[in-house]
Amino acid sequence: MFENILFLLSATLTIVGVVGVVFSSNLMHACTLLLASLFGISGLYAVIGADFLAAAQLVIYAGGVVILMLFAVMLTGGTANNNNKFGIDKIAGMGSIKTYIIAGFTVIVTSLTVLKIIANYIKSYEAHKLPEFESTVEKIGTLLVTDHVISFEISSILLLGALVGAAVIARPKKGQE
Amino acid sequence: MVSLTSYLFISFVLFVAGIAVMIARKNIIAIMLGIELILNSAALNFAAYTRFVNNNLDGHLMSLFIIVIAAAEAAVGLAIVIRFFQIRETIHIDDASQLQA
Numbered sequence: 513m514f515e516n517i518l519f520l521l522s523a524t525l526t527i528v529g530v531v532g533v534v535f536s537s538n539l540m541h542a543c544t545l546l547l548a549s550l551f552g553i554s555g556l557y558a559v560i561g562a563d564f565l566a567a568a569q570l571v572i573y574a575g576g577v578v579i580l581m582l583f584a585v586m587l588t589g590g591t592a593n594n595n596n597k598f599g600i601d602k603i604a605g606m607g608s609i610k611t612y613i614i615a616g617f618t619v620i621v622t623s624l625t626v627l628k629i630i631a632n633y634i635k636s637y638e639a640h641k642l643p644e645f646e647s648t649v650e651k652i653g654t655l656l657v658t659d660h661v662i663s664f665e666i667s668s669i670l671l672l673g674a675l676v677g678a679a680v681i682a683r684p685k686k687g688q689e
Numbered sequence: 690m691v692s693l694t695s696y697l698f699i700s701f702v703l704f705v706a707g708i709a710v711m712i713a714r715k716n717i718i719a720i721m722l723g724i725e726l727i728l729n730s731a732a733l734n735f736a737a738y739t740r741f742v743n744n745n746l747d748g749h750l751m752s753l754f755i756i757v758i759a760a761a762e763a764a765v766g767l768a769i770v771i772r773f774f775q776i777r778e779t780i781h782i783d784d785a786s787q788l789q790a
Contacts, residue, residue: 560737564749
């Protein structure tokens with residue numbers, strides 16, 4: 513019961529935030545709504561027992577990425593320079609709303625038919641009884657230095673490269689300004 | 690209520706919204722918001738399959754690496770955006786038509 517309520521709240525937050533990101537015309541509002549949907553995704557992780565993932569999602573996205581995005585919006589002229597609407601109707605040759613509706617229905621009907629046909633040949637999984645929740649932090653720590661140690665090291669090198677690369681790219685070249 | 694199907698549906702909504710943002714927006718920062726949404730939908734799929742299908746923690750680790758890669762990608766991409774704005778005074782995607790300043 514409690515899980516269902518938490519799931520519904522998180523899913524609503526996620527989907528409302530995502531729709532806001534797609535349709536809001538102010539980029540600052542879009543970034544803030546992205547933050548809301550990332551909070552919702554963190555709640556979804558918490559519902560399925562991924563406690564470490566939920567915490568990492570909150571810390572890295574809410575504390576890092578969205579703040580970085582907001583700084584980038586402000587450094588590139590603020591909202592005055594960054595108003596852009598959902599612009600698919602402004603592209604020449606993209607057709608009218610009727611075209612989208614017909615194309616959407618065609619895609620839905622075709623994909624449902626194809627799925628219905630190939631569903632007989634795909635092995636389905638049986639829903640078994642779900643295990644109890646337990647803390648995943650210790651197991652993730654063990655796995656990171658045993659089975660997945662190469663990915664761990666590669667991601668550390670990737671982060672170092674991203675740090676140095678971002679600093680080098682954002683620095684003004686000599687002779688300019 | 691809390692089932693694999695509902696999680697896959699939410700992940701699908703995230704993915705479609707990310708693709709729509711990437712196609713329809715003309716602002717480089719908004720396009721990066723779409724990329725974040727797509728990466729999040731993939732990470733959510735990994736975690737959902739870990740819970741409902743195979744119950745080992747490899748999916749959680751993949752989600753963790755996806756989050757790390759998304760952070761690195763956001764840092765480098767926004768550095769490129771800021772540098773581009775210093776050179777061209779705009780962040781419209783159609784103005785980014787040359788490799789050299």
